[in-house]
Amino acid sequence: MGDEDWEAEIIKPHMSSYVPVFEKERYSSGANGDTFNRTPASSSEMDDGPSGRDHFMRSGFASGRSLGNRGFSNNKFEEGDSSGFWRRYQDGNDSEASGSSRRGGRGGFQGRRGGFGLGSSNSEYEQDEGMQRAGGLFGSRRPTLSGAGNGDTYQSRSGSGSGRGGYKGLNEEVITGSGKNSWKSEAEGGESGDTQGPKVTYIPPPPPEDEDSIFAHYQTGINFDKYDTILVEVSGHDAPPAILTFEEANLCQTLNNNIAKAGYTKLTPVQKYSIPIILAGRDLMACAQTGSGKTAAFLLPILAHMMRDGITASRFKDLQEPECIIVAPTRELINQIYLEARKFSFGTCVRAVVIYGGTQLGHSIRQIVQGCNILCATPGRLMDIIGKEKIGLRQVKYLVLDEADRMLDMGFGPEMRKLISCPGMPSKEQRQTLMFSATFPEEIQKLAGEFLKSDYLFVAVGQVGGACRDVQQTILQVGQYSKREKLVEILRNIGDERTMVFVETKKKADFIATFLCQEKISTTSIHGDREQREREQALGDFRCGKCPVLVATSVAARGLDIENVQHVINFDLPSTIDEYVHRIGRTGRCGNTGRAISFFDPESDNHLAQPLVKVLSDAQQDVPAWLEEIAFSTYVPGFSGSARGNVFASVDTRKNYQGKNTLNTAGFSSSQAPNPVDDESWD
Numbered sequence: 001m002g003d004e005d006w007e008a009e010i011i012k013p014h015m016s017s018y019v020p021v022f023e024k025e026r027y028s029s030g031a032n033g034d035t036f037n038r039t040p041a042s043s044s045e046m047d048d049g050p051s052g053r054d055h056f057m058r059s060g061f062a063s064g065r066s067l068g069n070r071g072f073s074n075n076k077f078e079e080g081d082s083s084g085f086w087r088r089y090q091d092g093n094d095s096e097a098s099g100s101s102r103r104g105g106r107g108g109f110q111g112r113r114g115g116f117g118l119g120s121s122n123s124e125y126e127q128d129e130g131m132q133r134a135g136g137l138f139g140s141r142r143p144t145l146s147g148a149g150n151g152d153t154y155q156s157r158s159g160s161g162s163g164r165g166g167y168k169g170l171n172e173e174v175i176t177g178s179g180k181n182s183w184k185s186e187a188e189g190g191e192s193g194d195t196q197g198p199k200v201t202y203i204p205p206p207p208p209e210d211e212d213s214i215f216a217h218y219q220t221g222i223n224f225d226k227y228d229t230i231l232v233e234v235s236g237h238d239a240p241p242a243i244l245t246f247e248e249a250n251l252c253q254t255l256n257n258n259i260a261k262a263g264y265t266k267l268t269p270v271q272k273y274s275i276p277i278i279l280a281g282r283d284l285m286a287c288a289q290t291g292s293g294k295t296a297a298f299l300l301p302i303l304a305h306m307m308r309d310g311i312t313a314s315r316f317k318d319l320q321e322p323e324c325i326i327v328a329p330t331r332e333l334i335n336q337i338y339l340e341a342r343k344f345s346f347g348t349c350v351r352a353v354v355i356y357g358g359t360q361l362g363h364s365i366r367q368i369v370q371g372c373n374i375l376c377a378t379p380g381r382l383m384d385i386i387g388k389e390k391i392g393l394r395q396v397k398y399l400v401l402d403e404a405d406r407m408l409d410m411g412f413g414p415e416m417r418k419l420i421s422c423p424g425m426p427s428k429e430q431r432q433t434l435m436f437s438a439t440f441p442e443e444i445q446k447l448a449g450e451f452l453k454s455d456y457l458f459v460a461v462g463q464v465g466g467a468c469r470d471v472q473q474t475i476l477q478v479g480q481y482s483k484r485e486k487l488v489e490i491l492r493n494i495g496d497e498r499t500m501v502f503v504e505t506k507k508k509a510d511f512i513a514t515f516l517c518q519e520k521i522s523t524t525s526i527h528g529d530r531e532q533r534e535r536e537q538a539l540g541d542f543r544c545g546k547c548p549v550l551v552a553t554s555v556a557a558r559g560l561d562i563e564n565v566q567h568v569i570n571f572d573l574p575s576t577i578d579e580y581v582h583r584i585g586r587t588g589r590c591g592n593t594g595r596a597i598s599f600f601d602p603e604s605d606n607h608l609a610q611p612l613v614k615v616l617s618d619a620q621q622d623v624p625a626w627l628e629e630i631a632f633s634t635y636v637p638g639f640s641g642s643a644r645g646n647v648f649a650s651v652d653t654r655k656n657y658q659g660k661n662t663l664n665t666a667g668f669s670s671s672q673a674p675n676p677v678d679d680e681s682w683d
């Protein structure tokens, strides 16, 4: 459901009948509309400044954003009537950077002004996920700095009282100043040219350094051995044979020790095939189901090469020249990849560094100048750092695109193209390019050719774009007005088991999280309108079980590897089937089992009926008769997997060009481009 639908829902007069009883009770007074309050759960919740947070919460629901930093379990609605509640929520959307106004990019800050030119200086201030780029490639959807809305909620949160309408308004991340020049890079003393924007000062806490934490891992599940039965197809010429054991990879002792300490005893299929291919120096596009070990599949052979080449720890230098660059679409994912790189490079000379948006640029630079062999980065921050000449590309031997289909779609594709055409970047003939994902639509595969040597190898583990079979999928027909009730019912049955609830928009993520807390279900949320500090806190609280429910937009759909996520609930279905596959892949990882329940609203989701039937049947799941009926009634000859068409990529598309497609190509696919709703949900 789109933003507009959601707003329509909450302002429809008849919707008062959908206001949960508790809300009606709580909104029984309060004509001034100060309807939402929050009781600090603990002293730690006061860290950000008690007055700021409480003030924010009192006036804050109007914003519909960033509600509750560390779970909403102790949030309370207080005072005010229900009409006040709805009105305020709506008002907030009107007054402060709602998704639609953001998309319009009204006001002064256009972001990415000046184009690329080695230094998209504004991208510092963009969300790493970059979906706003799709909304207008070089235009930001961010609201004007000069405060189109009253900005009260955010301003009050900052507690600084320095001007109105600052972007996001947290004093830790935003310093609204006297004019455009106040938006300066701390590292550089100012961004170039006419850049305006908030100053990001968040410095993420360093990860624990002790060996136990570095090698902490969860157990493989009962179905881990079943991975061996999945069919694997390698296409392309002269593929090296797969290996069956880690020993066959002939890695150095330190790497083998690290693999053992990580608890890896057996290769997953994607590792069996990818490791020898990468060791042989070949370019690779690999597609394997969610949670099946793609990260180690590229990290281990890259590290093995680096060790073989005798890479020495790079020393403090103003310009670092990493041998490997890994890019991924979200901050949390790139951080996770970095932690894996740090784990496998433990005790070696190789130094991995992570940089991502939403954190202080100076901090990123400080990390880099201390030495950098493997640079893990989100695209925006990477281009910033390159523009600031802190990173030279001449030594790049390995370029890895994780979630490659996402990295090449309309959201990031242009940025990736800029990266490969940056001065100094070795040509594709001179570097090794590796692409990994669980989904690879055909049209994206075609685009990938630009990045890969023509003789790249394609590894498909199972069906490209197929769902993980360890996830038990259930599709329920639920109309939008019944979703909340159904969600609560399911969550009550689930109890304390960790559950990710996906919704389609950022505002809705806050709204549902708050709603669940009112229902006494301990919940937190993650989405692109939350400050990075909050995002990391939310993820931390979810990981440790403090908040067993995480409400998320698609920003959390890909790559995140969180132990013990037993359930995924699609409160809203995504607009593409590939996104569905990634979302449900947050459970059922590494041979563990999981459950996914999706609310199918015939009003808005019919275009997914066909691809869902396909994904369910391919994963040997029960297909509801009603879903088949809808799929049949909406049947499109020549099939389109989403509203925007395309065919589910089941193979290396080069085979299709050659007319030698031997695999089943019937199926569905996502679109190359995220639609505006996806877009809204990401950043």
Ligand SMILES: Nc1ncnc2c1ncn2[C@@H]1O[C@H](COP(=O)(O)OP(=O)(O)OP(=O)(O)O)[C@@H](O)[C@H]1O
Pocket (backbone or CB within 6 Å): 217, 218, 220, 263, 264, 265, 266, 267, 268, 271, 288, 289, 290, 291, 292, 293, 294, 295, 296, 437, 438, 558, 559, 560, 561, 585, 589, 590
């Ligand atoms: N050979 C192995 N033995 C044991 N555990 C493994 C092995 N390979 C990977 N794992 C673990 O499996 C989990 C999932 O791995 P990873 O995150 O790399 O999956 P992925 O295929 O990249 O998933 P996604 O498609 O969701 O990004 C991680 O916790 C990882 O440490």
